[in-house]
Amino acid sequence: MQFSLNDFLIAVSFALDFVEMDRLGMQSNHGKRTAYLTLCIARRLNLSEEEVYDAAALSILHDNGLSESSLYEQLPQEWDHAVTKFEGSRGHCVIGEKNVKDYPFLTEPEDVILYHHERYDGNGFFGLKGDKIPLISQIIAAADSFENHFKNAGGDYCQERVLKWVSGCESGMVSQRIALVLHQMANERSVWENLSDDKLEQALKASVPSFFLEVPLDKIRQVTGVFSRIVDSKSSFTRRHSKGLAEKAARMAQYYHKDQEETARLIIAADLHDLGKLAVPNSILDVPRALTAEEFETVKKHVYYTRVALENIRGFEDITEWASNHHEKLNGKGYPFGKTGDELDFNSRLMGCLDVYQALTEERPYRKGLTHTQAIKILYDMAGSGFLDKLITKDLDMVFG
């Protein structure tokens, strides 16, 4: 399939920025802005197009480890600056690196995310020093710091603060070469214009080298698997949800003798089906009780966000449908659109049945997973009342019983 991995990343990067919004309580665009700055630095350092392409992907993904919910409990209280607090744990570097280990980069970069908070003088989380730090890590660290000085607490631009930081950063934070580039950038009008929230996405798209690669679906799956892990790690309640759904989708595809291509597409849809949950605050996802009506309305939006992210990706049209219809019901009582049976194709119905089955059978901190017999009874009841597809429910019973 002709595919641009970075187009895909930019399309779903809003989801990563939502994680920050959830943690910080404000819209930040930190990931996108760091990516744009990374590209500016990389180009000025004359990296090859392939390296710039990988630097773009890595910078969009640089804080992916932050969705891990357990990180927040470990942070010292005395950190006052929101963003420092937010990235102030080396855990997010370790988790972030692990999450991208299967990503199909072009230049085989190593440990870039792991070392994205190292300082040139060796005072980073892991004490790596000078050019022992991978160059792309050095660039992302510089871009990340630039970004963190970009806005003040009120959300206004702070050019003065950036300029002050840039003048001080030869002191050891970055190499001299990068310090020089930062000086140029901080004084360039177009850089400042492109960093504004309304121009940012366009500027980012325009500065990423456009490689449309012939990417086999199993490689694309390695990328979507990264997002599946990010979504699953967001809430301890659903730690294996997307992974479990993808495994079950694969089993059903085999049962229905789907060809390799359709099987891969179904698995990708399962990986990404709850992507929009990154936009739902953990304070709602993690309540061990029935949700209030208002909370439920917020949770329901996740499928809408999944659709908004995926529908911009060329070649993902059917995947978008299967992934974002998983809460629709045949009798029109589902969400977000209240679609009815005639609007739901076979794979959307399959995804709907599998999502319920997966949710019921997985263990939650406040209850054990249901057995197959208990879960399938609920599915049969739902099929009887017109919510789920009867024949698919029977097939699930056959395959998983």
Ligand SMILES: [Fe+2]
């Ligand atoms: Fe970070």
Ligand SMILES: [Fe+2]
């Ligand atoms: Fe960051």
Ligand SMILES: [Fe+2]
């Ligand atoms: Fe969902």
Ligand SMILES: [Fe+2]
């Ligand atoms: Fe789900």
